[in-house]
Amino acid sequence: MTEGWGREALRTLGGPLAALAVLVAFNALFTPGFLELEIREGRLYGVPVDILQQGSRIAIVALGMSLVIATAGVDLSVGAVAAIAGAVAAVALRDGGHAPGTAVSMALGASLACGLLNGALVVCLRLQPIVATLILMVAGRGVAQLVTDGLIVTFDEPGFAGLANAAFLGLPRPLWWMVGLFVATAAIVRGSNLGLFIEAVGGNAAASRLAGVPDRRVRVSAYLFCAGCAGLAGVLECSYIQAADANNAGQLLELDAILAVVIGGTALTGGRFSLPGAVLGALILQTLTTTLYMQDVSADVAPAPKALAVLAVCLLGSPPLRARLRELARGGGAAR
């Protein structure tokens, strides 16, 4: 396994790594001050640090999303789930006077309940994943608003605010959360059979069942995990702005997460996943966004070039296009 790993990793991560390198090189050349770092009060500041800080939230959700996509599914509800988690945490802090740890647990509990709903709809009712998670995508934000009474809930709890704002070893905490989650997920998924089962179920559900893989449980756990990741991202966002804004928290998070997974080189057809790819994809997405800002592209216009980048990535993988190009190449060679 170990010897195949390096080549395999290079094959799947080569493209994203190159893309990131190109982006960074472009910025180093054309964006003044891009690579400048400074240390103040034992903490690192600079654009790359911001990218890591901002990209962490997307990366956390992308980790969960990549497992769901690997089971040949998709989870559209992560934005709504993040909003619910933020709302639950904020209200628990404000009204309940709970300790930060309790608030986080409650928020994550609520997210896992959402994940269970998604999983049950997909596995027990055999709804298509897009449809099943669309329900929570539509209703979830309403639930979050219900929790916050439609208000922006603020709270005064330095311990909680520190989750996303404090630094550790000079780097912002969200980065560490993300790295921790990445390491833990990789350890669990690649260290146990879960990763194999997920890829097997996503690659060929019928064959997996015939080999005795508990396909239903595997798929439900993927949705649970993804919702948990979304919940963590929601908690971090809530902590970062020290408020819960049910209307705007996690807005477009599902799209960013799916794009991150796709950019990271994972096909939406399932059967494969790459956790480093998901993280890289999120960082590429965030770097692209930051680059556009720094090139004075307004935040509102920035989605357009992002979309083109994603389409380009997808086109590279289009089977008919590849076949046609190959045919053209062959036709050219064999032309009389």
Add this chain to the structure above:
Amino acid sequence: MLSASGISKSFGAVRALDAVDLRLRAGEIHCLMGENGAGKSTFIKCLSGVHRPDAGRFTLAGEEVRFRSPREAEAAGVSTVFQEVSLIPHLTVADNIGLGREPRGFLGAIDGRALRERARRAVARLGLELDVARELSDLPVALRQLVAIARAIDVEARVLVLDEPTSSLDREETERLFAILRRLREEGLAVLLITHFLDQVFTLSDRITVFRDGGFVGEYETAAIGREELVRSMVGREFAEVERGPDAPGASGTARIEARGLRRRHAVENVDLTVREGECVGLAGLLGSGRSETARLLFGADRADGGEIRVDGAARRLEAPRDAIALGIAFTPEERKADGLVLDLSVRRNIELAWQARRGLALSRGEAGVVERLVRALDIRTPSLDAPVGRLSGGNQQKVLIARWLALAPRVLILDEPTRGIDVAARAEILREIEALRAAGTAVLLVSSEVEELVRCCDRVVVLRDRRSVAELSGAALDENRILEAIAAGHD
């Protein structure tokens, strides 16, 4: 009317058709026969423009034709009814018959009345009474099949191709279809019929062409060929010797798995069989006889509607494959790629899959060297253990599937067509491996369409016909001719 010569078609490394010929005359019913994997369906798809052949040519009424789509073929008068009823379930009967050639009325809209009228006429031509305004999905499968035929002859067809049209029809419906086909023959149509029901071939056809393993075997006048000769031409194959190991406890061993009166609607009607420790039992029968369906029931892949399955003497309800695996049963399905392997995953992962699945979520340290040992033992040829299994040849893929189960040391091994589409050398290796397992005490159930293979490998052979077990042959009675007789026995 239509002739095909030297048609070849490959999918990736797999050669599905190898220079086959076929000649179809106007005013005849011609049967195309062959077992699974013979290339019949691929041939039909090449003829009708779904696939493009890699080599060879089709001529229609003396002119070379090269259809790029079913629509072009239809326009030239070659209409095809494909194997799985290919109609649109949620459109009405009339819409299905008229799809793509709707009569137009006001503003280019469909002239609904004319559409229904034409559909009624097409249906009436088949002698059917049917409300053409009904949604297709409301109809039983048999009627849908007839609707597909009505659609096919609604155009001015000169050649009508039917791929397994009777597999879902009952006797009466089949008779009606035959009457229609005879009428069409008198009208001068050339009918090419794929079927595996021997009775039908002999009552209906004028001539027969047989394919085997993607190759052309022969063309026969129906009147001049006997049943057994025909079956032999379909299932015969060159063969490698398999040396038989010492007989383990054999027939005296304890029964590992038994089926009594096994039933499942539309699949199996009444099957009895027993496989004992150290015994290899064959399951013979033509396609559609219930042989694969029986194997799936014994593994819990499908649930039985009735009857009893006993494992090691105790009656068991097998709800899912996991139940069967827990009891030490293993199964390699007929469709290696669709139901067996996860093609994108590596050889190693595919071999480990069942073993890891039985362990649950435990740490995924593979038992040191198990995969390597199995790959060596079965001589699986792969560039690396980490290569996707989809890149391997058919024989090596089958070995990977067998290796997957050997890792569990199963006590019952059910193999559904383990050697189909596999070259001679690999086939011999697989059969040798099966024999070694049997000699070591495993109860083996071998489902195969190749009679010779069954005779060589099995202690006993259970013959299925029309979804029932009809004969059990062993000892001196176990020879090819007896099996072929039992398979081919007619209803009359």
Add this chain to the structure above:
Amino acid sequence: MSRFRFPSRGVLTPTATFAVLLATYLVGVFSFEHFGSAAVLRNLLVDNAFLGVAAAGTTVVIISGGIDLSVGSLMALSAVVVSALVGRYGWHPAPAMLVALGGGAAFGAAQGGLIRVLALPAFIVTLAGLFLARGLAFAIQAQSAAVDHPFIARTLGETLALELPLGPRGMSLPPTVPALLLVFAATWWLLRRTPFGRRVHAIGDDAEAAALMGVPVAATGVRVYALSGFLSALAGLFFLLYQQSGDPASCRGLELDAIAAVVIGGTLLRGGVGSVVGTFFGVMTLGLIQTLITFQGDLNSWWTRIAVGALMLAFLLGHAALDRLAERARRAA
């Protein structure tokens, strides 16, 4: 075989949607004094005209087995294009609108080509379309701008408005309402009465079988997305008339409302089965729930989302139950 014929889903679900719509309406009428007035119905149509047009396009896409997430962004883009051409470049609104409609159709066709010809997943392509159209809208015009042109204010706003002799002072219906009904009628005609409609159903139901039956799957699919793009642009124009301004930030997430309306209208998201009549009822149900919650006063707006989600779930559960019934009937046959 039993003689009893279960009504087909194409009939059953729009009926169910209509029942839900009627029930919602009756709840409103019995709970609130003025709910039964003609003005409520008028506003229901006026306020939901743009959603209705968008949902009509989404219905066609979903019946064809696809999905279109770019609807809301494309609406904003089309409104912004018109407002920029009229406001900044002094065009007459009529040609500007034609440009927007043509652009919408071209945008949709391009998405359709990527999906049906190059076999990219519809979800990702239209998601990229969502971002692209939104970004373009902001690039063209960063702020909301009022569209101030006599053609829009007078001709479309007043001259073409219908005066209905209802209520004490009569009632004026903007032209978007008859146009909305016209769009639904045309879509219904297209789906139910033309060969194109049959092909749309066919490729959504079973694309493989359709290809074997000679249906041009890719060409039909591209046209479907082009139609959806066109109707999205048209919906954007409706929104422009409704708001009298072009706002690049408008109609965010409207595609979800459109999909919700389609689902509640009984169209199956896996394709092949559905009806634009049901979608019309679905849109009206969504609007009515909103109205109801507005009338209620102390119920907050987020209950709309929760109610819509619950309704979608109910319809999907209903479909799942129907599937199981059909399966059982087939096994028993």
